[in-house]
Amino acid sequence: MAMITFRINRYNPDDERRGHYVQEYQLDVEKGTTLLDALNEIKWKQDGTLTFRRSCRSGICGSCAMTINGVNNLACETQVLGLGNSTVTVEPMRGYPVIKDLVVSLDPLVRGILAVKPYMITHSPPPSDQERLQSPEEREKIDGLYECILCGSCTSSCPSFWADKEYIGPHAFLKAYRFIADSRDEGSREHLEALDDRHGLWRCHTIFNCVEACPKDLNPTKAISELKKELVRRKLG
Amino acid sequence: MRVIKRYRIHAGTFAWILHRLSGLGLIFYLLLHIWVISHLSGGEESFDGIMHFFGGPLFKLAEIGLVGVIFYHMFNGLRITLIDMGVMVERQKMLFVIAVAVWLACWGASGAVMISRMISATG
Numbered sequence: 001m002a003m004i005t006f007r008i009n010r011y012n013p014d015d016e017r018r019g020h021y022v023q024e025y026q027l028d029v030e031k032g033t034t035l036l037d038a039l040n041e042i043k044w045k046q047d048g049t050l051t052f053r054r055s056c057r058s059g060i061c062g063s064c065a066m067t068i069n070g071v072n073n074l075a076c077e078t079q080v081l082g083l084g085n086s087t088v089t090v091e092p093m094r095g096y097p098v099i100k101d102l103v104v105s106l107d108p109l110v111r112g113i114l115a116v117k118p119y120m121i122t123h124s125p126p127p128s129d130q131e132r133l134q135s136p137e138e139r140e141k142i143d144g145l146y147e148c149i150l151c152g153s154c155t156s157s158c159p160s161f162w163a164d165k166e167y168i169g170p171h172a173f174l175k176a177y178r179f180i181a182d183s184r185d186e187g188s189r190e191h192l193e194a195l196d197d198r199h200g201l202w203r204c205h206t207i208f209n210c211v212e213a214c215p216k217d218l219n220p221t222k223a224i225s226e227l228k229k230e231l232v233r234r235k236l237g
Numbered sequence: 238m239r240v241i242k243r244y245r246i247h248a249g250t251f252a253w254i255l256h257r258l259s260g261l262g263l264i265f266y267l268l269l270h271i272w273v274i275s276h277l278s279g280g281e282e283s284f285d286g287i288m289h290f291f292g293g294p295l296f297k298l299a300e301i302g303l304v305g306v307i308f309y310h311m312f313n314g315l316r317i318t319l320i321d322m323g324v325m326v327e328r329q330k331m332l333f334v335i336a337v338a339v340w341l342a343c344w345g346a347s348g349a350v351m352i353s354r355m356i357s358a359t360g
Contacts, residue, residue, distance in 0.1 A: 070244075070245050071245055072244075091241070094240070094241040094242065094243065094244060095240060095241070095242065096240065097240055098240075157244040159242070159244075159253075162240075162242040205253055206249070206253070206317050206320050206321070206329075207249045207250060207252075207253040208247070208248075208249030208329055209244050209247075209249065209250070211249075211329075212244075212245065212247055212249070213244065219326065219327060221320070221326055221329070222323070222326040222327060225320055225321050225322065225323045225326050226323060228321050229321075229322065229323060
C-alpha cells in the first residue's frame with residue numbers, strides 16, 4: 001500500500017468563471033490497482049462530480065485514454081504503482097477540445113476516420129460456398145495494423161493535427177492502411193482518395209509523436225510511409 | 238474550449254524542430270546571398286564593397302555555422318526521405334543518431350579545413 005496524490009485537471013463547462021484548474025485527491029493504492037480503479041474509487045467515495053470516460057476496463061474500447069504524467073495512455077492499462085511516482089498527474093488528452101474534466105471531444109477523430117472509408121470494400125461477388133479466404137501469410141500483413149482501438153492517443157500528440165484541425169490524423173492513416181494491406185479488400189482507390197490532400201498524408205512531418213503515444217505500441221508512421229509509397233506508385237505507375 | 242498543444246520531447250521532436258529552424262536559416266541565407274549578388278548590377282565598386290564587408294572574420298566564422306546548418310538539413314532530409322521510403326521506420330531513433338553522427342563528422346571536418354584556411358590566410 002502507498003499513499004498516492006492524484007493531481008487531476010478539472011473543468012466544468014457550467015462554471016466558466018473558474019475555468020481549468022487542478023484538484024488533488026489522496027488515495028491509498030495497493031499493488032495491482034490501475035489508474036482507472038483509482039479514478040473510480042475517487043469518483044465513488046470522494047467526489048462524484050469527477051468526470052471521465054470508461055467502458056471495458058480491459059484495454060479494448062479505448063474510452064479511458066488520457067494524459068498520465070505527460071504521456072498518453074489508457075487509464076485501465078496503467079498500473080498506478082508502476083508509474084513510480086507518489087504524485088500522478090492526470091490530464092484530458094491534449095490536442096482535443098475539453099468537454100468536461102477528463103472528457104474530450106473526439107469529433108476530429110471521427111471526422112478523420114470516416115474520410116478514409118474504414119471498412120472493407122469489395123467489387124467482386126463473394127465466393128458462393130465460403131467466406132473470402134486469406135492465407136496465413138496474407139493475414140500476417142495486417143499485424144500491427146488491425147489492433148488499433150481508436151483511443152485517439154496518437155492524433156492527440158500530433159503537431160500536424162494541432163496546426164490543422166482538418167488533418168485526417170495518424171489513427172485514420174493506420175486504419176486506411178489496415179484495409180489497403182488486407183488481401184480481401186478491393187477498394188484501395190477509395191481508401192486513398194481523401195489522403196492525397198493538403199489535410200492528408202503530406203502534412204505528416206515524421207515527428208513520430210504518434211508512435212511514442214500509442215498505448216498499443218503500433219506504428220502509424222510506418223503505415224504513413226507505406227501509404228505515401230502507394231500513392232507515388234499509383235501516380236507514376 | 239481549451240486545447241493543449243504540446244507533448245513529451247524525444248528524438249523525433251528534436252529532429253523536426255532542428256529541421257524547421259535550419260530550413261528557416263537557409264531561406265535567410267539564400268535571401269542574403271541574392272541581395273549580395275545583386276550588387277553586381279551596381280558595378281565593380283559596389284560589389285567589391287559588399288564583398289569586403291562580408292569578408293571579415295566574424296562572417297568567416299558565420300560561414301562555418303552555415304555549413305553546419307546545410308549539413309544538418311541535408312542529412313536529416315536524407316533521414317526523412319529514407320523514412321518515407323519505409324527504411325528503418327521502426328528504428329527512427331537509431332537513424333537520427335546516425336544522421337547526427339554523420340552531420341557532426343562532416344561539419345567538424347569541413348570546419349577544421351575552413352579554420353585552417355582562415356589561419357593560413359591571416360598568418
